Amino acid sequence: MTDIAGRIxxxxxxxxxxxxxxxxxxxxxxPAAEAIPALWERMILHAGPPVDWxxxxxxxxxxxxxxxxxxxxxxDLEAAAQMAGEGAFDFQPNHHFDAVGPMTGMTTISQPVxxxxxxxxxxxxFCTINEGLGxxxxxxxxxxxxxxxxRWLRDGFGPAMGKALRSGGGIPLKPLVARGLTMxxxxxxxxxxxxxxxxxxxxxxxxxxxxxxxxxxRALAFIGGNDQFFLNIAMAxxxxxxxxxxxxxxxxxxxxxSRNGTDFGIRVSGTGDTWxxxxxxxxxxxYFPGFTEADANxxxxxxxxVETVGLGGFAMGAAPxxxxxxxxxxxxxxxxxxxxxxxxxxxxxxxxxxxxxxxRGVPSGIDIRLVVETGLAPTINTGIAHREPGIGxxxxxxxxxxxxxxxxxxxAFAGQMGVA
Amino acid sequence: MAAQDTASETRKGYSVPSNxxxxxxxxxxxxxxxxxxxxxxxxxxLTAEGAEVVHVDWAPPAGGDPELAAxxxxxxx
Numbered sequence: 001m002t003d004i005a006g007r008i009x010x011x012x013x014x015x016x017x018x019x020x021x022x023x024x025x026x027x028x029x030x031p032a033a034e035a036i037p038a039l040w041e042r043m044i045l046h047a048g049p050p051v052d053w054x055x056x057x058x059x060x061x062x063x064x065x066x067x068x069x070x071x072x073x074x075x076d077l078e079a080a081a082q083m084a085g086e087g088a089f090d091f092q093p094n095h096h097f098d099a100v101g102p103m104t105g106m107t108t109i110s111q112p113v114x115x116x117x118x119x120x121x122x123x124x125x126f127c128t129i130n131e132g133l134g135x136x137x138x139x140x141x142x143x144x145x146x147x148x149x150x151r152w153l154r155d156g157f158g159p160a161m162g163k164a165l166r167s168g169g170g171i172p173l174k175p176l177v178a179r180g181l182t183m184x185x186x187x188x189x190x191x192x193x194x195x196x197x198x199x200x201x202x203x204x205x206x207x208x209x210x211x212x213x214x215x216x217x218r219a220l221a222f223i224g225g226n227d228q229f230f231l232n233i234a235m236a237x238x239x240x241x242x243x244x245x246x247x248x249x250x251x252x253x254x255x256x257x258s259r260n261g262t263d264f265g266i267r268v269s270g271t272g273d274t275w276x277x278x279x280x281x282x283x284x285x286x287y288f289p290g291f292t293e294a295d296a297n298x299x300x301x302x303x304x305x306v307e308t309v310g311l312g313g314f315a316m317g318a319a320p321x322x323x324x325x326x327x328x329x330x331x332x333x334x335x336x337x338x339x340x341x342x343x344x345x346x347x348x349x350x351x352x353x354x355x356x357x358x359x360r361g362v363p364s365g366i367d368i369r370l371v372v373e374t375g376l377a378p379t380i381n382t383g384i385a386h387r388e389p390g391i392g393x394x395x396x397x398x399x400x401x402x403x404x405x406x407x408x409x410x411x412a413f414a415g416q417m418g419v420a
Numbered sequence: 421m422a423a424q425d426t427a428s429e430t431r432k433g434y435s436v437p438s439n440x441x442x443x444x445x446x447x448x449x450x451x452x453x454x455x456x457x458x459x460x461x462x463x464x465x466l467t468a469e470g471a472e473v474v475h476v477d478w479a480p481p482a483g484g485d486p487e488l489a490a491x492x493x494x495x496x497x
Contacts, residue, residue: 005496369497
């Protein structure tokens with residue numbers, strides 16, 4: 001082994017050690033401004049690598065207009081869009097502020113965010129509360145129904161969930177995800193098991209601290225009625241696990257994959273916080289009745305942090321039901337997705353295992369060298385938004401990360417290592 | 421090999437069977453069991469003809485890009 005290869009190997013072993021040592025615990029729900037002190041009026045955090053208004057896709061623009069009305073920065077959607085075009089809002093990526101957000105990924109000062117603390121390293125990561133399926137802000141929805149739900153999450157549900165979490169000292173997520181994998185979840189497009197486990201963990205404390213039984217009933221029904229409730233928790237968990245892996249000199253491990261609906265971006269441990277970007281791909285999947293591929297927006301969201309830690313498309317073998325939902329074929333084909341991702345990762349997670357694959361661990365530690373060498377792009381399970389603002393989710397599918405991101409990253413990494 | 425034993429040289433240097441009944445013809449008369457490497461469409465065509473095919477999903481490193489392949493070699497991939 002050459003000196004360079006040896007340095008990379010040692011750095012990557014350290015990256016894997018940090019991934020597997022992570023101890024993420026869901027500890028609280030607080031207003032975003034409290035979690036992220038750098039947030040200020042008219043600042044909007046979005047999914048993906050940096051993007052300005054002129055390059056934002058339709059659903060991202062719809063969400064921006066909606067959140068501006070929600071925060072009281074604009075009187076209506078039309079005025080909000082005009083203000084955005086005139087530069088009234090400061091757009092920044094969630095990833096730059098210890099946060100992640102699904103699809104459009106709107107995070108602003110008054111929204112409640114769930115707090116996941118990585119107790120092995122002391123860092124925290126944040127994500128808003130999942131709104132449910134269909135016409136919701138993360139898919140670009142922005143009408144009165146969407147904004148009313150956000151107000152309830154801010155004023156009712158969020159504080160109640162935060163109070164329950166604080167009273168119980170938090171909910172450890174690694175064992176919960178391990179059980180979810182045995183219940184058919186992959187934590188991106190299927191969160192039925194983990195949502196049920198979270199409801200079971202949260203409801204006694206929520207009941208104990210409830211002042212209004214009708215409100216308690218509404219809150220519990222909201223969790224129980226949303227199969228994807230756990231997704232946002234899994235995302236904050238992924239961010240909390242991967243952030244301590246950033247900045248390991250000579251490591252080729254991917255620390256973030258993210259999309260803003262226009263660009264796909266990745267970050268690599270050894271190249272720090274630089275984004276390597278390429279145009280996003282179009283998901284291939286299944287559409288809700290009345291919608292087709294012609295309605296679809298390209299790939300979007302910070303939710304690919306789930307794949308970055310070895311879940312989602314990487315754990316497809318654990319979730320045969322989702323393979324059908326996202327149009328990825330049969331149960332045996334689902335297993336093939338996981339086996340393929342093992343070709344581009346450095347190890348298997350010893351604690352997150354898949355029964356149907358003889359308890360092999362989920363593929364972990366994406367190595368840019370292996371992606372470029374094999375030409376196997378990471379597989380991502382994703383929801384599909386309508387390409388126009390204001391409509392919402394129209395389907396779900398599978399999409400690949402663009403290889404161009406990994407090729408760019410490899411060249412930059414090689415330059416940094418003095419290899420030409 | 422039997423094929424070499426029965427081959428003669430043409431003016432262009434290609435080996436050709438010296439009789440009508442080459443081992444290749446014998447092979448094609450038997451049920452085929454094929455390992456296909458690379459282009460999957462070759463395997464699909466054979467499968468459509470009823471042949472038993474194992475496809476190996478292979479591509480040159482870095483998709484055949486010499487610059488990236490050289491970098492990968494230096495980076496220990």
